[in-house]
Amino acid sequence: MANYSDIRGYRVKYLSSDPTLSTANEGQVWYNSTEGTLKALVQIKTWNSGGNLGTARYSLAGAGTQTAGLAFGGYGATGYIASTEEYDGYNWAAGGNLSLGRIGLAGAGTQTAGLAFAGISTSPTPGAKNNTEEYDGSAWTAGGNMNTARYQLAGAGIQTAGLAFGGIVTVATNATEEYDGSAWTAGGNLGTAAYGIGGCGTQTAGLGFGGYSPALGKVLNNTQEYDGSSWTAGGNLGNARYRLAGAGIQTAASAFGGNPAGPSTATELYDGTSWISSTNMSTGRNRLAGAGTLTAALAFGGRTTTFLANTEEYNSSISTFTKAVWASGGTTGVARYDNAASGIQTASFNAGGQGSPYPVAQTLTQNYDGSTWTNSGNLNTASGGSNAFGSQTVGARVGGGTPVGSINVTEEYNGSSWTSVNPAPSYFIFNTSAGPQTAGILAVGTIAPTGTPPSSAPSSTTIVYDGTNWTTASPSNTARSYAGGTTYPDASSASHLVFGGITPGPVVSSETEEYNGSSWTVIASMPTGYAGLQGAGGVSYASAFGGNNAITNVYDGTSWSASASMANVRAEFNSSGTGAAALAVDDGRTGGLNGATEEFTGATGPVTEASTLTTS
Numbered sequence: 001m002a003n004y005s006d007i008r009g010y011r012v013k014y015l016s017s018d019p020t021l022s023t024a025n026e027g028q029v030w031y032n033s034t035e036g037t038l039k040a041l042v043q044i045k046t047w048n049s050g051g052n053l054g055t056a057r058y059s060l061a062g063a064g065t066q067t068a069g070l071a072f073g074g075y076g077a078t079g080y081i082a083s084t085e086e087y088d089g090y091n092w093a094a095g096g097n098l099s100l101g102r103i104g105l106a107g108a109g110t111q112t113a114g115l116a117f118a119g120i121s122t123s124p125t126p127g128a129k130n131n132t133e134e135y136d137g138s139a140w141t142a143g144g145n146m147n148t149a150r151y152q153l154a155g156a157g158i159q160t161a162g163l164a165f166g167g168i169v170t171v172a173t174n175a176t177e178e179y180d181g182s183a184w185t186a187g188g189n190l191g192t193a194a195y196g197i198g199g200c201g202t203q204t205a206g207l208g209f210g211g212y213s214p215a216l217g218k219v220l221n222n223t224q225e226y227d228g229s230s231w232t233a234g235g236n237l238g239n240a241r242y243r244l245a246g247a248g249i250q251t252a253a254s255a256f257g258g259n260p261a262g263p264s265t266a267t268e269l270y271d272g273t274s275w276i277s278s279t280n281m282s283t284g285r286n287r288l289a290g291a292g293t294l295t296a297a298l299a300f301g302g303r304t305t306t307f308l309a310n311t312e313e314y315n316s317s318i319s320t321f322t323k324a325v326w327a328s329g330g331t332t333g334v335a336r337y338d339n340a341a342s343g344i345q346t347a348s349f350n351a352g353g354q355g356s357p358y359p360v361a362q363t364l365t366q367n368y369d370g371s372t373w374t375n376s377g378n379l380n381t382a383s384g385g386s387n388a389f390g391s392q393t394v395g396a397r398v399g400g401g402t403p404v405g406s407i408n409v410t411e412e413y414n415g416s417s418w419t420s421v422n423p424a425p426s427y428f429i430f431n432t433s434a435g436p437q438t439a440g441i442l443a444v445g446t447i448a449p450t451g452t453p454p455s456s457a458p459s460s461t462t463i464v465y466d467g468t469n470w471t472t473a474s475p476s477n478t479a480r481s482y483a484g485g486t487t488y489p490d491a492s493s494a495s496h497l498v499f500g501g502i503t504p505g506p507v508v509s510s511e512t513e514e515y516n517g518s519s520w521t522v523i524a525s526m527p528t529g530y531a532g533l534q535g536a537g538g539v540s541y542a543s544a545f546g547g548n549n550a551i552t553n554v555y556d557g558t559s560w561s562a563s564a565s566m567a568n569v570r571a572e573f574n575s576s577g578t579g580a581a582a583l584a585v586d587d588g589r590t591g592g593l594n595g596a597t598e599e600f601t602g603a604t605g606p607v608t609e610a611s612t613l614t615t616s
Contacts, residue, residue, distance in 0.1 A: 012038075043318050045279045047267070050298070050311035051091040051565060057081050058303035061107035061116060061155070062245070062289030066296040066313055068111040070095070070135065071289060073119060075103045076307045080121050084135070086111055087298065087311070088527075088562040090324070091551065096139040100131055106155030106164060106199070107289070112137035113159040115179065118167065120151035128169060132179070134159055144183040148175050152243075154199025154208055161203040163187070163226065168195045172214050176226070178203055188230035194220055196242030198255050200290075204228035205250040207270070210258060212242040219260050223270070225250055235274035239266050245290030247297035247314075254278070254297050254314065259286040263304045267314065269294060283310050324554070324564040324603040330372045332586060332595030336362055338384035340397045341574040341585045342433075342487060345599055346370035347392040348576040349413060350585050352400060354384035361402040367392055367415070368583070373597070377417035381409050387433035388574070389440040389465075389487070396437045396465070399428030410470070412437060424463060424470050431459075432485025432535075434496045438467035441496050441515065444480045457481075458503055462515065476513050476520045478503050484535035484544045488578050494518075495539050497555070500530040500547065512555070514539055526553050526560045532571040536600070537579025543600060545584060546570040554579065554602060566598050580604070 013019075013030040018039065029040045053071060060074030060081070069087035072095075082101030085092040098116060105119030114135035120128050128151050132143035146164065153167025162179035165187075166172070172195050176187035194211030201207040206226035212219050219242050223234035237255060244258025251272035258264050263284035268275040281299060288302025297314040301307075332350060339353030339362075350373070351365040361382035366373040379397070386400025386407075393415035400407055406427035411418040424442070431445030443462045460475035476498065483501025494517025503509045510529035513520045526544060533547030540557040550566040568587055577583045580602030587596045 041318055043316060045314075045316045047279055047281050047299075047312045047314050048323060049282065050089075050300075050313045051087070052309040052311060053092050053301055054085055054094060054309075055081060055083055056307035056309035057301050058285075058287040058307055059103035059152075060287075060289045060301045061105045061119075062291045062298070062300065063107040063109045063114045064111040064291045064298075066292040066298045069291045069298045069300070070107070070109075070111045070114050071300055072098055072107065072114070072116055072135075073102050073105045074289075074301060080123070084140070087300075090562045090564050092311070095137075096135070098133055098140050099142065100129065100133075102129055102131075102151075104151030104153075104167075105129075106153050106167075108155045108157045108162045109135070109159040115143070115155070115157075115159045115162050116140070117143075117155065117162070117164055117179070118146055118150050118153055132184070143181075144179070146177055146184045147186065148173065148177070150175075152195040154197040156199045156201045156206045157203040163199075163201075163203045163206045165190055165199065165206070165208055165226070166194050166197040166211060172212070176231070187228075188226070190231050191224055191233065192216070192220065192222065194242070196244070196258075198244040198246040198258070198290075200246040200248050200253050201226070201250040207234070207246070207248075207250045207253050209234075209237055209246065209253075209255050209270075210241045210244050223275070234272075235270070237275050238268055238277055239264065241266070243286040245288045245299060245302075247290045247292040248294040252294040254290075254294050256281055256290065256297070256299055256314070257285050257288045257302060263302070269316075278316070279314075281312050283308065283312065285310070322601070322604045324552070324601065326552070326564055326566045326584075326598045326600050328567065329370075329583065329597035329599045330368070331597060332366055332373045334362075334364060334366070335594045336364075336384075336586055337572040338400075338430075339574045339586050340386045340388035340400070341576045341583070342388035342390055342395050342397075343368070343392040343576045344488075345577040345581040345583045348583055348585070349376070349388070349392050349395055349415075350574070351388060351397055351413070351418075352379055352383050352386050353574075353586065359384070361400075365413070365418070368585075368597070373595075376415070379418050380411055380420050381407060383407055383409075385429040387428065387431050387442055387445075389433045389435050389442075390437035394437045396440060398424050398433070398440075398442060398465075398470075399431065401427075401429050410465070422469055425472065426461070428463075430482055432483055432496070432498050434486050434488065435465075438465075439494075440465040441473075443485065443496065443515065444476055444483050444498055444501065446481045458501070458506075462520075474515075474519045476515075477522055478509065478511060478513065480509060482531045482533075483509075484530070484533040484547070486538055486542050486579075487536050487576050488538045497535070497539055497542055499526055499535065499542075499544055499555075500533050502531045512560070524555070524559045527562060534570075534573060534575035534584065536575050536577040536582035541579035541602075543579045543582050543602065545575070545582070545600070546573060552600065563602070564600070566600075568596055568598065
């Protein structure tokens with residue numbers, strides 16, 4: 001029997017600490033004498049669920065990468081589809097429509113420079129199409145027509161150097177065409193005419209695999225490699241199949257899905273010579289689309305017995321990482337909205353709000369331990385729309401309103417009871433708030449001078465609390481109401497973000513501002529404007545979510561990017577926690593008044609880890 005040194009060429013190393021972990025020493029085995037553990041560096045290969053397509057469909061085409069994908073065309077519940085969707089690594093959003101809805105088309109390129117070609121449609125007359133369209137990130141425009149109309153073909157390359165091969169004309173074809181950004185020209189023919197082929201790579205290094213050959217009467221397992229002028233045979237797939245998808249380049253590719261023996265979950269990886277099996281997809285499917293690379297692939301849409309919206313992401317790495325996710329938390333048991341919450345994900349309080357029968361203001365306070373809400377001491381004054389800051393045992397809330405008018409009370413919380421203290425200088429409602437009890441901040445929202453009804457106009461007012469008194473501070477640059485803000489109680493009043501909301505006009509804003517203790521500065525905008533949203537975290541890492549939707553965006557101190565969506569569309573709710581460990585409390589009124597809680601865990605990694613084989 002071969003031993004480790006025979007296989008790897010060296011003995012198991014005896015080390016006092018783990019070596020530097022990289023792809024260069026993947027597969028290495030060593031003994032960590034300090035830990036008394038035998039270890040190895042192995043590659044992690046897994047499929048994970050991504051955000052669903054907005055429109056379930058099959059026989060669609062794809063392009064781009066795992067974090068900037070493009071889906072277009074296909075067939076769904078409404079028939080032939082012209083719509084395009086763009087993927088940001090978490091969610092799909094609508095893009096510009098194709099000029100011609102069709103199925104069995106192929107794609108190439110990127111999210112901002114995509115290429116769609118061929119397919120079959122009933123418009124303007126039934127039959128195979130030779131149409132080419134180019135995408136600029138927002139709209140499709142006509143490109144040069146293909147020489148041969150066809151469908152169920154494969155594509156590869158980029159917008160200015162595309163590759164099309166195989167498919168059905170009236171019978172299966174082996175024709176290859178190359179696109180230069182304006183016109184198609186004939187390339188070398190495939191060795192075997194087939195349709196339903198998987199494809200990836202570039203115009204001068206293309207890869208075709210699988211497919212169905214009517215002439216041979218069978219599903220193929222062959223692989224063909226293109227060098228820019230001719231095709232040659234590569235290593236065979238382990239599973240013969242067609243109507244599959246792929247990702248990557250000629251020497252580092254993946255193939256997934258397809259049929260014949262029912263919709264397949266099979267994934268295989270190609271190194272330029274041979275295919276090996278990898279982790280299966282969660283959902284078997286055919287007529288799907290793919291994008292990305294060998295180590296970061298994207299599979300979306302397709303068909304089982306009906307149209308699919310499912311997206312799956314494949315990752316292959318020696319590094320481990322955790323993707324951002326929302327998970328259900330403990331329900332409050334009391335349906336309400338416009339509540340006030342603060343603290344951290346495992347130790348928050350939730351006070352006041354309005355509930356059933358609508359619109360009765362609440363005094364109820366509850367504490368959260370990371371899994372369960374328990375009732376605590378009631379507020380002295382019932383209200384909804386108030387603002388909270390501080391921790392679960394050293395907290396505060398200010399402002400808010402009742403069905404008969406606004407209030408300007410301030411109350412401090414010790415974890416079990418509330419004490420009334422000096423009121424705020426004005427009536428405040430639907431503001432943002434953050435900081436500890438002795439250094440809190442209240443910003444923007446809607447206000448009114450003491451003794452008058454609240455205004456519905458957006459405000460730029462900022463006030464700060466020192467544990468005893470409220471003081472007026474510098475106003476924000478932009479007046480806004482129903483904005484989101486950071487909440488982390490360990491951050492002082494000199495560390496606060498506000499984002500989104502409604503600005504004068506009225507305009508739904510995407511703008512973000514940062515307060516440094518003396519003034520506000522306009523910084524990066526969110527991808528899209530939202531109102532009625534909530535947030536969590538601090539100025540270096542924050543999350544923003546809700547606002548009559550389930551969308552989440554994350555701020556890294558420089559820019560915003562999309563993250564995992566909540567399970568529930570929310571508005572008129574509240575939040576607490578950090579940017580990477582946030583809590584969304586209650587469900588407003590968008591999905592029916594309820595006490596649902598969701599917990600956000602932000603993405604972490606990559607972290608390279610060694611796998612433990614055994615412990616001595």
